[in-house]
Structure formats: structure tokens, C-alpha cells
Amino acid sequence: MNYKFIQTNMNKALSTFLCVLFAVALNAQNIIGFKSENIKKQLELEASFESQISSTNLDSWMKKMAARPHYVGTEFGKENAEWMLKQFKSWGYDAKIETYHILFPYPKVRILELTAPTVYKAKLTAVPVEGDPYTEQGDELLPSYNAFSTDGDVEAELVFVNYGIPSDYEALEKLGIDVKGKIVIAKYYGSWRGIKPKLAAEKGAIGCIIYSDPEDDGYVRGDVYPEGAFKNKTGVQRGSVMDMPLYPGDVLTPGYGATEKADRLDRKDAPTITKIPVLPISYEDAAPLLEALKGPVAPVAWKGGLPLTYHIGPGPAKVHLKLEFDWQLKPAYNVIATLKGAQFPDEWILRGNHHDAWVHGAADPVSGMVALMEEARAVGELAKKGQRPKRTLIYCAWDAEEPGLIGSTEWVEDHKQELQEKAVAYINTDGNGRGFFNAGGSHTLQTLVAEVADVVTDPQKGVSIKERKIARDKINSGSADFKLYALGSGSDYTPFIQHAGIASLNLGFGGENAGGEYHTIYDTYSHYKRFKDPEFAYGATLAKTAGRIVLRLANADLLPIAFDPWHQTLSSYLEEIMKLCKTMRKDVEKHNNLIEDNAFYLASDPTKPFIEPQKKQHIPYLDFTPIQNSMTRIKASIDLFNSIDLNSLSNSDLEALNKKLMHTELSLTDASGLPRRSWYKHQIYAPGFYTGYGVKTLPGVREAVEQKEWQEAQQQIKKLGLTLDKLNHHIESLYSIAKKK
């Protein structure tokens, strides 16, 4: 870095520092949920909290917790849980370990071989690398596999299916290629991995191989480990393929806690175990398989970064895939640390991160776990000094997240009634890195998060983390608004928001920490220190951000819920779906016109297979008025609610209001859940049935439209209208309490 550059940055840092000071001063005029008279005190508390945060702790704790593999059921995982328990206790928490007994498969037999036209036996083992002693722990490193693949022993011709997502099968259909009775090979990415074997099985395939193409997180992206951060030729991404969009958590105890004596399904009846065997492999192991494929050359968009021509098959490549798992009940240790609220002990702010990892998990999840711990430590220290929060805080370290959000799900299911009564919000974190603030969650909490993001300082640029995020958004999309993304799935917020109807957030930093270590033996402390967040500056910033949110929720006079951002966001979702219908209608019209004009036949290459496309059903006009009218009524109620003057409310008004406000999110759920997956109660946010982690907002309606289930779409519109009416009544009743009507 040259001198001029440093100067420029220092000047900038200084000016932005002054700006932040000014912003804080301004914000002091108004913090959502706080009476004017209490704002200063809260800000002082937060400043005091921030001053406690030490990145050194994060560093040393990560080194300790990520020293050895610690997937669920390992001795080291248990050690970590017990060590955390001790820590929480030492910080003044009432801490305990809550244990569930969950089904966890350990890979006993993993055989993958190319049997024709040539022979190749897949190595299925990543190599240790120089400079990273963690990668040399041999047998202790969990063999690479996909948890909740079924056992199987299959041999068949191979078909390359790109990412193995719905649009890929549409393309295959156009080429006249059927995967029935075949084994498919799909690239990682493009969707959550569990969708790949799910769809493949639906299409009749008998086995599924998933590999990491160098285009997605290998040498195409950057130098590979240990030279760079990306996946070398032997790296394999582990991961669960449990059908989480149906229900997450223990596969044998859907909807209730996997306690020691719980009733359990027979494993053969567990619907979330895959129907076909599935195995992840490296690109070193994938190349000989792909090279042996013939048949049509894959579409341009399907090509990866391997030095070969990607053919689709089927065959002549034939593969043999044999998988056997040791299916055992394993103890999952959730560490639950409670700091009882000084004034409202039965109003709970929950805060969680998982502690189990696929291997060492320095980034995923330890980087987030240690930030949570440092936050909890600082809050505990303040409490010891008499600054105990008004509401109860519960810090959670979940086990068994990796195989399927199991620790958190079982705990939520087990405590559902009490949670729905007492929980105000759940704030989740997971792996964390260097870069930009990224927050998702309930849109009633958007204002709260935006206000906090406005006063937490970015460690690299000295402006607020909100300003830095918006700077990037302005460049990329022109947007200058701070928005929460909608939660799909992929971490422990899912049982809270989507099953129990508890307002939730998911927080993290990233964008300057790209790599290919995810779920491999290379996600180590050594890797993290070189490529992720070397100084733990963003780990500390995460602790500060989440901690401020927790403290505001804990101490607010009126729970910091804002309905305007929620209404704007919901309206945009509705518009999206209405636009989707329009686009689908135009596409069908265009498609049918092209068929009438014989255009597909005329434009086709006669030397290539041609499947005559069929005319499609016209897209009917749906009646969206139940949602539209409900949203209009809600807007009116929100306007009334917004007219309430917080400063004029008495303590008993506030108490009554908060008792109601804390259950706002619950009014957006429906006991019957979503079609074909009743575990998912939330009517606004869900993971996509065919995207996995990817969110579907207004899922009942949106997925029916996407699947062209028009009758169901209309039913779901009606149902969503009723759910929204529940929220409307809820807001109306809030207003009544405030106005004592």
C-alpha cells in the first residue's frame, strides 16, 4: 500500500467517523421501541457492550473449537459443548445441555466405479496439504458423503444432468433423454444439493452422483488450496440431502422432540431419507466419468471448467455405486444458556448458532459460534455489573445442524408451546466472513435491523455497516434502500420462524471471503486465518451487531416491530406473483404461436434429435382480490397503529401491548401448514419445494402458480387472504389496547 493511498483512506476514515458520530447523534432522537427518555441510557449500554468485544477471544476460541472434526456424535463435539457450557456459566448464565437422540448415518461402505467403457475406481479422498496440519488428521476426518442418502447398490448407464434442477430436466426432455433406470451425475450449486437426488428419483433415476465442478468453486474461480482459497481437485463437499423442504430435523420424529423415549418411525418409513443412493465426489473423480460419456454435447450453459467436451449420455459410461451406512441414534447436545430478564422474565429473546461441523468447520460454523459467545460474554459481564436486560436472553449452541437442522428443530418441537407463548424473536448466525452485512428475516424487524446497522462501524472502511452495504448495492443494482432478504432455509432459524411462527433474523458478513472450502476437510483454522476474516474483525462486528439487536429487543419499551416495511415488502411479493402469471401467459401464447407456425420444426437441425414440442395449456386469470383487499385493510390498520404515541403510553399499556405484539409473527402462520408439507406453518416464507434453501415467498400461492396447479393456486389465495385477515385483526386489537377501546 503506498503512502498516498493510506492518506486518502485516513482522511476518509476520519470524515466518515465524524459522519457516524453525527448519525448517532441524530438517531438518538428516535430509536424504534424506546421512549425518548430511555434512548440515551440504551445507547450508553450498547456502547459499553461494544467496548467489551475482543476479537482476540474469537481467534483463540476458534483455534480451540476447530482443532479436530466435531460432527454430531463425536467425542470432540461433546467436549466443545461441555466447554461452552462452562464458559456460559462463568459469564453468569444459567446454562445446561439439552440432549436429543437423533438418527445419524455414518458412511460404512462407499464404492463408486466406472465399469464401462473403461474402468476407473473413484478415490473419494481429499489429500492433506502442506501448511495445514488440520488436513492431516487421517481417519478422524469424516469420509465425504451425503447424509441421509439411502443405502444402495446400483449399476447403470450414466447421464449428465447439469445442476439436476427442474429446468435441466426440461432441457433433457426436449432432447428426448430419459434418466429412467440410469445414474445421474450433477454439478453442485444451482440449488440446494438435496433437490438433486429428490428430482432424479422423481424422474426415475436409480442413483445420483454430485460433484464440484472447477467452474463453480475450483480453479476457474481462483487459485486452489493451499495456494489459494478454492477447491483443489480432491476436495469434496459433504452435506445433507435429507428432504428438508418436507420437514427438517430428526427423520424419525417429525413434528415432536427426539427425546430419549419418543416414539420413532421405522427408518424405512422415514419420508425425508432419499429414495436413491447419492454420493458427492471431487472433480478429480468426476473427470473420468464425464470423459467416458457420449451422446449429445451438453448445451453451452451446462459446460463446466473441466478440460473436456461435456456430453450428456446416456452411457456408454456405466457406473457402479454402492453405499452402506451405519444408522445409529446419536446424542445431539444443545447448549442452552439463559440470562433471566430483570422485568419481563417470560418474554424471551433467543439467539443461536450451531456448533457441530462436517469436519473442523472453522468457517462453518465456528466463526459464527465464537462471535455469539463473545457477544454472550459481554452481555453477561454487563449483567454482572447490574445492567441486566429487562427481558430474558437465551443463548443457544445447536448440535446436529449440518445433517438437517436437527438440534434446533428437535428443541423447538420439544418446547413449541412454551416458545410460542414466550418467545419474542430468534436471532440466528452461522459461518461468518469478511465483507458486507447481510441480514434476512421477518420484515416487521427491518426497521430495527436498519437502525442498528446504521450505528455499527465497518472495521475496514470506518463507515457504518449499512452505508458500506448500500454503497455496494448502489453500484450493483442502483438500490439505496436497506432491506432484509426473505428467509428460505439452510440454518437454524427455520424451525423458529417457519414451524413455530417466531419472528426471526439471520445475520452475517461476507462477500470478500470467497473460497471452495465449504464442508470439506479444508475448512480449517489455517484456511480461515488466510482467506476468511484473518483479524476476526468481522467476527467482532457480528457480535456487536447481533448484540445490539438483542439488547434493543430486550430493553425496548415497546417491542420494536414496524409494519410499514412489512406491508411494502409483502405488496412487492404479490406483484411478483401477478407478474409471473402474466409472463407465463405470454410465454405460453408465444410457444403456442410458434407451434402453430411450425417454427420449432422448421428451425430444427435435421441431423440432431428433434422432439416436437406440444401446445401448452393457457394460463388462466386468477382472482387475487382476497389478498389485495386484505392488504388494503391491513394498510388502514397500520396507519392507525402508527398514530399511537409511544411516549404517551403508560407502563401497563406497554405491558399489555407487548404481550400482544410479541405474537405478531404467529398470526402469519396457519395450523394446517403448506400443501403437502404441514410442518411448514408460515404462510409468507418457506424454503422452495424444488429449490431447497432458496426461499419462496407467499409459498402456497407462488408454488401452485409455478407448478401450474390452478385450482390449488386459487385456494391458496383464499387461504392467504384469511391469514392476512388474522394479522389485520391482530393489528386492530393492538390499536384497541393502545386506545383502550
Place this chain on the structure above:
Amino acid sequence: MNYKFIQTNMNKALSTFLCVLFAVALNAQNIIGFKSENIKKQLELEASFESQISSTNLDSWMKKMAARPHYVGTEFGKENAEWMLKQFKSWGYDAKIETYHILFPYPKVRILELTAPTVYKAKLTAVPVEGDPYTEQGDELLPSYNAFSTDGDVEAELVFVNYGIPSDYEALEKLGIDVKGKIVIAKYYGSWRGIKPKLAAEKGAIGCIIYSDPEDDGYVRGDVYPEGAFKNKTGVQRGSVMDMPLYPGDVLTPGYGATEKADRLDRKDAPTITKIPVLPISYEDAAPLLEALKGPVAPVAWKGGLPLTYHIGPGPAKVHLKLEFDWQLKPAYNVIATLKGAQFPDEWILRGNHHDAWVHGAADPVSGMVALMEEARAVGELAKKGQRPKRTLIYCAWDAEEPGLIGSTEWVEDHKQELQEKAVAYINTDGNGRGFFNAGGSHTLQTLVAEVADVVTDPQKGVSIKERKIARDKINSGSADFKLYALGSGSDYTPFIQHAGIASLNLGFGGENAGGEYHTIYDTYSHYKRFKDPEFAYGATLAKTAGRIVLRLANADLLPIAFDPWHQTLSSYLEEIMKLCKTMRKDVEKHNNLIEDNAFYLASDPTKPFIEPQKKQHIPYLDFTPIQNSMTRIKASIDLFNSIDLNSLSNSDLEALNKKLMHTELSLTDASGLPRRSWYKHQIYAPGFYTGYGVKTLPGVREAVEQKEWQEAQQQIKKLGLTLDKLNHHIESLYSIAKKK
């Protein structure tokens, strides 16, 4: 192919055959330029012409002409010319060879070596392949090089510059990377190759390497030769890097014919020879060079298909490039075959294709050359039987097209005055393949081409070539109009249209003949028969299409020029440029706002180099009214012209009108040419100064806008307005003649 498939196709073929019949019957009511009474006779003539076309001739002639390498100056090239001369004579043409003496460099010394941090000596030789004896002709195969690279001996650090086009250098600038004093390595494609060394030299580089990345025409696209059609690891694309956007043709005789005794520039003063040495290489030779680069990882969009991480450098890779050429005057043999017109011998329809190739040139150019010959043979046979065209036909087989459109350019320059007096139109073809009809050219001829495309049958689908092309356009872009593309450069129409102002067309088929053989030793008869147009069905169709166009131009009562499509097209070009100004203005505003917000700094990764972007000058508002008003006047004149009733015109009226009409295109030229390149006279179409082959329409204005030369842009708008006024006067005078005013 299964039975049902054949049935379906036969039914389709039958029904489309009936459609075509019906269309022909309909069209018989109106063919542009023909009086009602003459239409039937013309269509019978064309049918008779079509029935003569034999694809067998194309096959055997290609086998003969592509038997050995025949670049300019070779003995085999001369043999081909003399053999064609004999053929034309045998078909009743008055044929001769017109010879020019042009500078042509033969590569004497080609050394490329990596000298640090490791050592690699580039092989620079493509290997013969099994099953293709043509690739085994050893020393006779012209070594791979870029013609009109300067001699040079340089050694420097290497920089990877993606495609080496202007936007790539903008990206490098943002990264703070300078190519001054370096040797650049660029991928082929992204623009015409000659732009790469031109820009590199402008940026201060001292050498340029161009390689074929497997992503563009190698294994990423499909199987490589000989298994498939694409470029294997040793294939190298030859090609000219002469600065053709300045002027094409002999580098020593700009603007006049390179006759034996012509004055010649000193080679050191020839402005179209590159400023720095440049060499094309294979991806086998490129890989060690790219692997040795360090520095920033290339942007995602830059990555190619090699199994490595693309770094930009500079260095530590250092390369030594030494090139020496044998600069000799070589004879270029243009074969010119004339069939004198029966009624209007001084109205010439010119038709050309080049005959020289870089190596064997089965596809490029022989596939087009043999189609032209078969067309000429059939027309000659008809003439022998008494059906001699009214106007004179001149069939041309150009030499030395590959090194820089030299044969055609010298001929046009040498005969410019007579051509501008007598030429009605020039119809060009070049390499041809299987697939879709593709036609570019003067938009006054669009109606003519569309009408012909409506009656020529696609050999694979049985519908008209127009209907098949439109079927594809409908699928890809929704467009259902038949349009000519605008001519940039890259084949022999350039001197005709852009220098001499003669209405021109460029015709061909393709889209189902992809491969990587272009300008390599693999463009052979064997390759063509397997992957291009195996039955020469599209070669025959090209002969039919071009032949019908030639015969209509030759026999029309009134020359088939239509002004409406021209006006529509020109208006759309003007709109494009006005929209471009708007977009540029918005982009500058957005950019400057981002700088005011400090967004670029805030969003930048402090671990990576960051060059603070500077504020940009606001985009001024240009006064487009000179063009707009002229276009409005032209529209009125066109409406008057369209009111002329062809059937009511006397022969002397027609003769007088045609004498004027044939010079329509000339009115779109300006004697002073384009800024900084006076050779290019046409004010509507030109190859881009920084795109090469890629067209720039309304080039004076558009390029000034793109280069942000606002004063020049305003001057060019005025100049274009005056040129358009010339056309307006021209159309007005046509109307006066017709109305005898």
C-alpha cells in the same frame, strides 16, 4: 430416424411445398422491377436456371480446388485461377485474368518462448490427423502466422488482456494494470483479430500473442478434430492483421490499383502494417504461458476453457517473440468473366467470391467459389440457348482476399471510374455452410432479396429459405421480418460498397455447420464433407439464390430498388444513436453520483488494488435535427417515387430512370470519406474503427459519439444531413424523370 418422424416430415414437406407453390403464384402478381407482362417470363427463366444447378459439380470442383494449399502467390493458386478461366470460357464467358502485384509477407522466422519463470518453446505447428490426408502435406501447409504483422524481436513480461478489445483495457485500467512495455496475450474472438495488436500498440505494448481458447472454438464447444469439428489443441487460426479499418487492399498502394508499374509506398511508411509483432498460437502453446502468469485473478467474464486459473500478470511469465517475414511482391490473379448484356451492355451486375485460401480452404472460400461457378455455368448455358440477360454480368474470382481483400480492392481501385459509371450492384459470397439464409447489404435491395428468398426452397425442410430463417428468428427474438444486416467488413464487398459506392449484397447459409477449422490446416475437403454441407445441398441453394438475384437485377424493367425498407432501417439506426447518447448520459450521471457518494471506495476490497475512479464529463445534448429533417424530406420524396406506376412507363422512361437509379448508392457516399480514414466513402455503413469486421452504421456520427468527440459528432451530423439531402435530390430527380417534369 423412426418411421413416424419420417411421416410427419413428409406431410410437412408436402404441405409446405403446396404453400410455396401458392406463394409463387401470388408473387407472380408482383415482382419488384418487372412489368406485369414480363413476370411470367422471368419466373420461367429462373425456374429453368434452377433446374440446371447440380450439387455434384460443387463436390467435384471443391475436391479439385481444395486439394492443396493455395494462398496468394502459390503455384496451386495460379493453377486454380487458370482452371477457372478455362471453365468460364467454356460456359460462353469473355474471361480473363487481371493480375496485380501486391505485397505479401511469408513467415521466415517464428520464435515464441517462455523465458521465465520456467522455460517453454512454443511448437507453432498443428499436427496431421488420422483420416484426413490433406493435413499431411507437411511444408506445403502455410506456417501459422498473422499476415502484416511487422517484423520484430522483443522480450518482455506477459499480460493477459482477455479479447484485447477496448472494454478489456478499461477493466485493466480499473485494476491499475498497464501494458506499456509488455507483451500481451489475447484470446481470439470478441472482435476482428486485427484490432488486438492495433489496440495493444496504442496502449504501449511491444508484442502481441493471439491464441484460440478452447472455450471459443475448442473442446468446450464440442468434440475436436478429427473426432468432431472443433479445434484440437494444436490448431492455429491464421489471418490478416492489416489495419483494414484504415484501408484494405495492398498496403503499398492505398486508393489506386497495384499494377506492375504503380507508385508504391516504402514499406516502412505503410500505415496498415502493425506497429508491433503479432503471432497466433494454439491452446497447447498458450497453456504454459498462461499458467506462468501471476498477479490478479482475471474477472469471471474473462476466463476461458483451459484447466487453470487465469491470472492477468504482468509476469512473472516473460516471453521472447521473434518474427521475420519475407516481404515480396506477389502476383494476385483475379479471374474476371463477362457475359455481355443483350440490351444494356453498360449496366453491369457484378458477382464475386474469392478463390485464395490460407491453407486448403475447403469451407473458406472454396464452398462459396464453387457455388458461384455453378451459378455462372447455368446462366451461361441459358445464354447459349438464347436467354442472354439484358444487362451485363461479370463473375469475379478474387485472389488475395485473405491477407486483406487485396485482389478485389486493387481491381475496384483500378477500375473505379468505370465501375461508378456502369455498375448496378455487386453480389458477394464467401465460405458457405448448412443451415439458415443470411443476407446483408444495401437496404434499397432488401425487398429484392426478400422476394427471392421467398421462392428458393430450403433443401432440408422444403419451405422457402425465408420461412426457415424467420422461424428461427421468431424463436430467438420474436421478430418475424426479413431484414438485411448492415455490411461491416471481412469479405470482398468492402471496396464495392464502402469505397466505390456500389450497392452490394453478401449472401450465405450457416448455423448448422459450427466448427473450429477456420483458417487452420483442418479446413479441408474431408472436414467439409463430414461437418459442413456434406451433400452440397446448401451450396446448390446458394447458387440458386444468388443466381435469381443476379437474373432479376439483369432483366428488371425498372432496377429493383425499394426505398421504404431503406428509410425504416436508417431511421432505426438514428434512433439507436440517440438512445446511445441517452444511455451514456444516464451512465455518466450514475457514475458521478456514485463517486459523490464515495460508493466505489466503500464497496472496494481493501486487500485488492483500488484505483479511485474519476468523475466523467457530462454527455452534452447533440442537435440531431439536420438528420431528422432530411429523413422527413426523404420520406416525402419516397412517397412520390412510390406513386410511379411501373406499367405505365415507356421504354425510354425506363432507360432514363435506370441510368439514374443505378447510381443511388453513390449518393450516400462523400468524397472526403470518414474522419481519419478517407478511403471509406460510404456515410451509412463502415467497419468499426475499433471493431474491425463489426459494422458501424452512420459511422461518422456513431463513432464520434462512442469516442465522446462531441464537436466531431456535431460536424458529422451536419455532414450526414447533407449526404442524405443528396439522396433526397436523387429521389426527387427520379420522380421528375418519371413524371417528365
